[in-house]
Amino acid sequence: MSDSHELSRRDFIKVTTGIVGGLIGTMIGLPSVFYLIDPAFKEGGKEAWIPIGKFEDMQVGMPYPFSFTRVQVNGWERTASSFGGYAVRKSDDPDELLILNSRCTHLACTVNWSVDANAFICPCHDAKFSMEGEVLDGPPPRALDIYEEHRITEDGIIEIFFKEA
Amino acid sequence: MWKNIYLWLDERIGFNDFYKNLLDRPEPKTSWWNTLGSASMFLFVLQGLTGIFLTVYYTPSPDHAYDSVNYIMEGVAFGWLIRGIHHWGATLMVILVFVHMLRVFYTASFKYPRELTWLIGIGLFLTTLGMGFTGYLLPWNQKAFWATTVGTQIAGTAPYIGEFILKALRGGPDLSALTLQRFFSAHIWIIPAILAALIGVHLFLIIKHGESHWPKKED
Numbered sequence: 046m047s048d049s050h051e052l053s054r055r056d057f058i059k060v061t062t063g064i065v066g067g068l069i070g071t072m073i074g075l076p077s078v079f080y081l082i083d084p085a086f087k088e089g090g091k092e093a094w095i096p097i098g099k100f101e102d103m104q105v106g107m108p109y110p111f112s113f114t115r116v117q118v119n120g121w122e123r124t125a126s127s128f129g130g131y132a133v134r135k136s137d138d139p140d141e142l143l144i145l146n147s148r149c150t151h152l153a154c155t156v157n158w159s160v161d162a163n164a165f166i167c168p169c170h171d172a173k174f175s176m177e178g179e180v181l182d183g184p185p186p187r188a189l190d191i192y193e194e195h196r197i198t199e200d201g202i203i204e205i206f207f208k209e210a
Numbered sequence: 211m212w213k214n215i216y217l218w219l220d221e222r223i224g225f226n227d228f229y230k231n232l233l234d235r236p237e238p239k240t241s242w243w244n245t246l247g248s249a250s251m252f253l254f255v256l257q258g259l260t261g262i263f264l265t266v267y268y269t270p271s272p273d274h275a276y277d278s279v280n281y282i283m284e285g286v287a288f289g290w291l292i293r294g295i296h297h298w299g300a301t302l303m304v305i306l307v308f309v310h311m312l313r314v315f316y317t318a319s320f321k322y323p324r325e326l327t328w329l330i331g332i333g334l335f336l337t338t339l340g341m342g343f344t345g346y347l348l349p350w351n352q353k354a355f356w357a358t359t360v361g362t363q364i365a366g367t368a369p370y371i372g373e374f375i376l377k378a379l380r381g382g383p384d385l386s387a388l389t390l391q392r393f394f395s396a397h398i399w400i401i402p403a404i405l406a407a408l409i410g411v412h413l414f415l416i417i418k419h420g421e422s423h424w425p426k427k428e429d
Binding site for chain 1 (some may be wrong): 259269281285286287289291292297
């Protein structure tokens, strides 16, 4: 090839192969990435009011445990997830009820109320929370989560507002 | 600096030798018919990649296989594309491998010194059919179920050892969870491993002998 401006047959093949290969790679590669990370974009977000118990059964100074399960559709399967918490009554006013989520803020184990320790104890790493959910001891980074919204029905049943993650 | 890194690596790995022997090797004057082998190998790689992606969502269990395939098609971003490529690529691969075989036959490329390349090629054709046969069952729909029923039943008609073959293929006398599981295993591990190994030897022999000449009148 004497003229250096002219593309040689070999170089033309190389460049063409590169371009076509790159196109095919992109056309299949990019969708593949979205295919893999697709579940991260899915949103649940279903909302519901969930009854947790009668207000008259909840005693001052004794956290009232409750639990409920929610069925979620994950991919092609329905999965039941369990949730739980404690209603802490402070007075006769149902609005002052403090409703704690029993999911430990450290690594998501379930805390239990211990009468002896007068605290919520997490069985996994010995975390201790006060009746108000404040961290007393152990590794948790923050206080127990709270179910912010609740209401009382005409029959005296406490319901909490629940939104799926 | 990149030049130095390249030279350092090349001295130890020998990219240049690979390049010269694999991609820059001398070829006789040939035609597009001689590209079918490369095309088959490209499809093998494509089937491998899309197949790996499919296993991210697919479940080889009678309870979930159908639903998980349905989910791939409707619930996952670009699932239809990945499965579509795998589905049509499978059909295309069987066709290409077969036409490649015909080309080798008609140009008499199977003769000395390439007899072994031809024999391994037969193995490649059979394993490709095996991929098609095992993959067909995996969606676990009516067509898949009955096609495999018929296919294994045919294998079962062999004299004396027919019943044994049928039970070995199905993992029992009937199509069951065991059948689906072993077809899945064969489809993603056993047959691809054999196929890849055979491709390796096939390629080595082709590079060793070079492409055959297109036959002339006096041949």
